């Protein structure tokens with residue numbers, strides 16, 4: 030009986046202390062990446078730098094709206110996150126991808142499907158190599174060079190600074206990365222010192238084209254790509270702008286904004302409800318439509334109330350605006 034209780038308590042402890050994100054294991058030992066990447070660099074890069082991003086990310090998301098969200102959801106909505114979440118979520122995602130696409134077993138080739146797409150976009154594999162190397166070499170300071178599947182489902186070479194990546198809603202060129210080259214000095218300094226070029230040359234020798242080809246196929250049907258497209262929902266943005274100005278002003282006891290713009294708010298709610306919802310599964314779409322219907326009804330009621338009552342009480346307006354605000358966040362939360 031005693032042992033059962035001890036076992037039970039340990040299980041509870043494991044559950045209680047389970048971290049949201051964890052360091053992935055490498056597929057090979059640190060030494061196996063020699064001579065392309067030296068053992069010490071691999072060890073420090075993985076066990077210290079990447080572990081640092083994981084530890085700090087777990088700390089940063091605790092108690093935030095991003096607690097218990099997937100890494101993709103965090104990245105897709107990172108504009109609403111702290112710098113600590115942005116830097117460490119990027120650091121964790123980017124390095125996880127980096128380890129996956131490296132193999133010391135050289136001489137793999139892109140799949141037929143990926144090669145066809147590379148040739149369509151860049152002419153030939155060597156041209157892609159040149160373009161990606163240029164992106165890696167010209168990235169000033171720390172950052173990454175990427176091969177991504179963009180919003181149109183096409184291959185594209187991009188580059189981001191620090192630990193940003195193309196999934197984030199704060200970068201200009203967005204998409205799902207299938208190949209990333211880490212150009213932080215911590216990735217090469219011990220062996221190559223300041224010669225970033227030598228390091229990039231070495232990376233091409235250990236790319237796992239089998240993994241990259243699979244990532245290409247997965248990216249084409251990835252819901253992350255659909256979510257990136259949903260950022261282009263102009264009716265949602267237009268409604269948000271009016272709601273934000275009127276609601277936040279009212280929170281500060283300024284009701285002049287909503288008195289001037291209640292009709293505009295209702296029209297934007299109508300346009301939003303009737304717009305094309307650029308997201309995800311049918312189930313999610315149904316729930317979003319329900320929230321949008323509620324949002325439209327509440328906006329109409331507020332408009333009628335203000336129009337019909339010359340002596341309206343601010344308390345009633347605030348209550349109605351708060352309900353509209355809550356419905357709007359129902360929609361946003363379903364996108365998360």
Ligand SMILES: [Fe+2]
Pocket residue numbers: 074078124211213215216
């Ligand atoms: Fe790195």
